[in-house]
Amino acid sequence: MVKCDVMSSVTPQLAGSGQSGEIAPSMSSSSPTFSPLYQQIKALITASLESGEWKPGEMIPSEIELAARYKVSQGTVRKAIDEMAADNLLVRRQGKGTFVATHHEERVEFRFLRLVSDDGELGPPESHFIEVKRTRAPNEVARLLGLKPSDSVVYIRRVQRFDGIPVIVEDLWLPGLLFKGLTAERLAQYKGPMYGLFETEFGTRMIRATESLRAVSASADTAALLEIAQGTPLLSVERVSYTYGDKPVEVRHGQYLTKHHHYLNALN
Amino acid sequence: MVKCDVMSSVTPQLAGSGQSGEIAPSMSSSSPTFSPLYQQIKALITASLESGEWKPGEMIPSEIELAARYKVSQGTVRKAIDEMAADNLLVRRQGKGTFVATHHEERVEFRFLRLVSDDGELGPPESHFIEVKRTRAPNEVARLLGLKPSDSVVYIRRVQRFDGIPVIVEDLWLPGLLFKGLTAERLAQYKGPMYGLFETEFGTRMIRATESLRAVSASADTAALLEIAQGTPLLSVERVSYTYGDKPVEVRHGQYLTKHHHYLNALN
DNA sequence: AAGTGGTCTAGACCACTTT
DNA sequence: AAGTGGTCTAGACCACTTC
Secondary structure, three states: OOOOOOOOOOOOOOOOOOOOOOOOOOOOOOOOOOOOHHHHHHHHHHHHHHHOOOOOOOEEOOHHHHHHHHOOOHHHHHHHHHHHHHOOOEEEEOOOEEEEOOOOOOOHHHHOOOEEEOOEOOOOOEEEEEEEEEEEOOHHHHHHHOOOOOOEEEEEEEEEEEOOEEEEEEEEEEEOOOOOOOOHHHHHHOOOOHHHHHHHHHOOOOOEEEEEEEEEEOOHHHHHHHOOOOOOEEEEEEEEEEEHHHEEEEEEEEEEOOOOEEEEEEEO | OOOOOOOOOOOOOOOOOOOOOOOOOOOOOOOOOOOOHHHHHHHHHHHHHHHOOOOOOOEEOOHHHHHHHHOOOHHHHHHHHHHHHHOOOEEEEOOOEEEEOOOOOOOHHHHOOOEEEOOEOOOOOEEEEEEEEEEEOOHHHHHHHOOOOOOEEEEEEEEEEEOOEEEEEEEEEEEOOOOOOOOHHHHHHOOOOHHHHHHHHHOOOOOEEEEEEEEEEOOHHHHHHHOOOOOOEEEEEEEEEEEHHHEEEEEEEEEEOOOOEEEEEEEO
8 A cells, every 4th residue: 555645734635626636644754743534534523613614403424425535444434433422522323323412402401500409310401591792801701711701701690490499500601793783682582502502693602610619608699589598609600611622712600508408419 | 154053142152162163243134132243252251351350450352362262363362352442441552452441540530520620720629538337238228239228338438538628528338248358558558549459359340330419408417528618519419320231320519619629621 | 326424453653751 | 573452444234213
């Protein structure tokens, strides 16, 4: 087998017009930052997801097609897709195809909201929006989102009820640039998790998040919203959500009343 | 290629004396519970881990050896090991071999203790054991551990300090049968995480856990141990840890003072 | 029947570690 | 040089879904 030459890392040789007969699966010498073929394929597929070539819920080309497109073997494409499926970026369905993960259908209700009722099930929450406005980013939020304090953000405050009982008070900040038409009306109309709205209406898909948890005392206004006594212990959850390319696109501060609910976590 | 017949699931055909020339990678008809070869290999490797054939920290046979032993291809062994490495049961080291995961060396300090300081790093905690005794399992603990209320358990209460400041009060319950020689002295002598002690001294390795988190108010005695005011909000963490075969072997109730620390969680 | 992902094999070669 | 895991390929066949 004849082998050709080598490349850099992220948008490498096998993307372009591709008249080279074959691809070097590895390199023999003097390549600065080498990465395996399947990781390059991952990067290319991710780029197509990011660019919107394949949208959430849609099917991506079959492994055989992708292998032809990238001029690699099906096994290499397979390994790339395997890892992206493990990262919840893609969903494989035997006999049907491989699909772009979406916040609809998917039970995000447990990937991004880990709260469960003490006695088993948990119905869908009802959202009540207290406030939706555009403002300048608070310093801490600007820092977390990689914005300047003068930049515009959308600020949202809402209360979520389970079975009619208020359980969650949340404050959210979103980059103003990415969420231009976001209004209280559109939020109120939308059924289901906000991430579904963000994905379909604003083209921003949250793919992972980090959370900092602590116990705090309810302030006067939080207590009022949750209809509890001031000073009640609450579970404070500070979340930063990221979209493709590890770009932070949401800061969310939740306060959970854990009297009849708890936050479930798995350590694997 | 000639194919032979089929099997059940967990201790299947390819374990035994093995004079059959080949193994059926799939089956054509009338097999009740079929599972792929690589999953059967996973089960066999797991059984060897469980039986202590390969101990934590030790190297397991090479892929080639295992392939010969189980009479499958190296690729099939590889897939089995890949998944077990993803589950943190095994650790691959290129050029060296595949090793049984261990609570030593490994930074369990972040797999099983998610608490971090608000300002960066977190030194190793010092443990102070308040109480270690054998008793009958409380009802709830017995239920979680799959014991009878009359069964014996080891009960431990300890306080953990970071930089000299008390941050964690923990109550633990362990099955008495599995932890026969566990005394306050051995606990106090041991350096490092308790899971290391459990693994090397008692042959019980924790491989995963589930946690329920909530915010609570410090009781009088907890407050005294943490040197804080009664009623201070604390992060309550109820953990159940499991060893091989999803067998529950520890119930741990932690109360974390989150004034200068927080619990970090990643949603992927 | 055709197309998709899922499993399994056999072999080549590479990169890393140890001898 | 030898042994280990890591990557890549090519091909076979299976299981599931849809037409």
